Amino acid sequence: MKKLLLLGAFALLGGAAQAQEGFRLGGHVGAPLGDASDAASVTIGVDAAYMWNITKGLDIGVTTGYSHFFGKDHVDDFGFIPIAASGKYKFAKIPLFVGLDLGAAISTKDYINSGLYIAPRVGYQMKRTELYLGFQNISSKYKNHDHYWFGDDKFNFGAVNFGVNFFLK
Template identity: 40%
Template sequence: MKKLLLSVAAVLAFGLVSAQDSDGGFKVGIHVGIPMGDAGDLYSANYGADIAYMFPVADSFLLGATTGYSFYSGKEYDLGGVTVKQNGAFIPVAAAAQYSLDTNWFIGADLGYAVYSGDGDGNGGMYYQPKVGFQTETMQFYAGYKGISVEGGSVSSVGVGAAYKF
């Protein structure tokens, strides 16, 4: 595990040093979504914040790392006169990739692990988020599907997001 962390740190450090293209760099954004599937039964909304660092590895192709905070607002349930509401939250730690189809349109994906940080006991799981979007020199807007494979099911949502590029 220590070797893996050192390898990831080395790749990110190399990216910081070699990023010469204005497409690379930091992105800070927000997202909102509607929970789907199993998560739709438990949660009413998904929202949060994201940060990423991307560096160019080829023409129109960026790689990097991303993290953030994704909150799932719990629905209220009446269990024999007792109202129950459990919120969920995850902190993703993932690799990110983005391919620019032209100057403004891109496709991308995040893949990694999401650490559970919500109410009560919960498990993290594999995190994935394919997305498609529109970008300018300083902003990105995207639509995507976020999935987290957890024990006994999945937590997923369809949403939109925006990010400011530094």
């Protein structure tokens, strides 16, 4: 009997939590910064997240996606796949929010190591859409002397991005 009651409580709480969760899908375009600006002319990407509403105005979740940097001056294109925790706070009474993604970015090229991923953003919240301006930075290590950068140094592959996300329920 206790197991049945416990199972029922988990089912009830699980249903309540599910009513506050949802997918966020979108894309971004940006201008490379830092070491990335030496080798790339523009970046585009796709974003996907699953968010849970923790309390009024605060959402926490997980995010992934893909950011592609288009190479310039005989540099190959390169990209990163972030896997991160995501947080967003929407201010009461005004349609503005701040957000932060923090985690790891997996490199799609073997001559660039994966690294720490951080992406703060500010934006405008609509009913099922958000527009944002964000900064994306991947702290990584370049590991091949035959390409654009020389030495086994640490690099910051960053970009200022403008993006749009759509909420799917």
